[in-house]
Amino acid sequence: MSANLPACPQCTLENTYPDGDNYVCADCGHEWPQLVAANSVADDDAEAAVKDSNGNILKDGDSVVLIKDLKVKGSSTTLKMGTKVKSIRLVGGDHEVDCKMDAGSFMLKAAFLKKV
DSSP, rough: OTTTSOTTTEEEESEEETTTTEEEEETTTTTHHHHHHHHHHHHHHHHSSSSSSSOOBOOOOOOOSSSSSSOOSSSSOOEOTTEEEEOOOOOSSOOEEEETTTTEEEEEEEGGGEOO
């Protein structure tokens, strides 16, 4: 609906609307107070920092190393532990790191990386 309204904290869809002192999700019917929504925006900014396996905050352009062998789905390729990746790019989603290696372009989870 409006860009100012938060997404539903239960189903994460953005079809929400204000109703009195609450927000309501039109898709799942979940209701939550508007004060909680205002506080969660600040919490999301604090949690938005992508951290590596040691808790170091990652930024665009950082170099990282793989901390374990990773099998690539749908392929026989395995990304080997200790492989250095230069110039990472942070993106949204559960695979937060976009990078290019000799084997191709990959989306990786930050939990399997260590900042160099």
